[in-house]
Amino acid sequence: MMRWILAGVMMVLAAGTAEAADGKALFAAKGCTACHGAEGRKALAATPHLAGQNAVYLTRQMNEIAEGLRAAPALKPMKPFIDKTAAEERKAMADWLAAQPPADSGTGDAAKIARGEELFDEQGCIGCHGANGAKPLSDYPVLAGQRKDYLAAQIKAIRDEVRSTRRARLMVANVRTLKDAQVDDVAEFLSQSKRK
Structure with a gap:
């Protein structure tokens, strides 16, 4: 009898693990x-x-x-x-x-994309986020293909030190000098880059 109870408990635990x-x-x-x-x-x-x-x-x-x-x-x-x-x-x-396929980013403004790409490279963002924001360091975010409005809000929050986790503080020097229009250009560029 004890063997059956133990087996039942093990099945419940296994089911919980599979669900998780x-x-x-x-x-x-x-x-x-x-x-x-x-x-x-x-x-x-x-x-x-x-x-x-x-x-x-x-x-x-x-x-x-x-x-x-x-x-x-x-x-x-x-x-x-x-x-x-x-x-x-x-x-x-x-x-x-x-593991899910990325969202479709639609189309963007070619002039803003070109300015944003140049700023992304000039500000040294490639060092942690990779070429076109698509191949970051192991525990950094993929920026390519992200929503433009979200990217702009996060860059501004980091620049203005509103988002101030340890990792965000590392970025402040890279984005501190960006004006709002430049942030929008970078966000446009990244939103149109392809997520692998």
């Missing part, structure tokens, strides 16, 4: 699709596309929100959702999102 490993199901069940869209695409305005994003970066961002290290006003609606996830669930969602 299903990033797609967790992403939907935790309510993430409401803002970030199905499969992490078609996000609401000022909300990032997550499909095709770096999994290590996504996991770190969710953990920082859970720990209160990222606490900007725009993140307040997300905090209760993140608080209801375990660390292994966040990793499962991040792994699943990273």
Whole structure:
């Protein structure tokens, strides 16, 4: 009899682990699709596309929100959702999102794209985010193909030291001199770059 009870407990634990490993199901069940869209695409305005994003970066961002290290006003609606996830669930969602095809970025303004590309290179952004923002260091975000409005808001928040996590503070020197119009050019360029 004890063997059957133990076997039953093991089956329940195994089912819980399998469920936790299903990033797609967790992403939907935790309510993430409401803002970030199905499969992490078609996000609401000022909300990032997550499909095709770096999994290590996504996991770190969710953990920082859970720990209160990222606490900007725009993140307040997300905090209760993140608080209801375990660390292994966040990793499962991040792994699943990273494997999804990226969102279609549409078309952009050619002159702004050219100016933005030049600024991206001049400001040294390529060092951490890679060529065209598409091949970052291992735990940095992929910027290519991200929403223009989200990119512009984040660059300005870093420049103005509103977003001030340790990593964001490393970027301040690179973006401090950018005027709003230049930030918009960089955001235009990155939004039109292709996410691998």
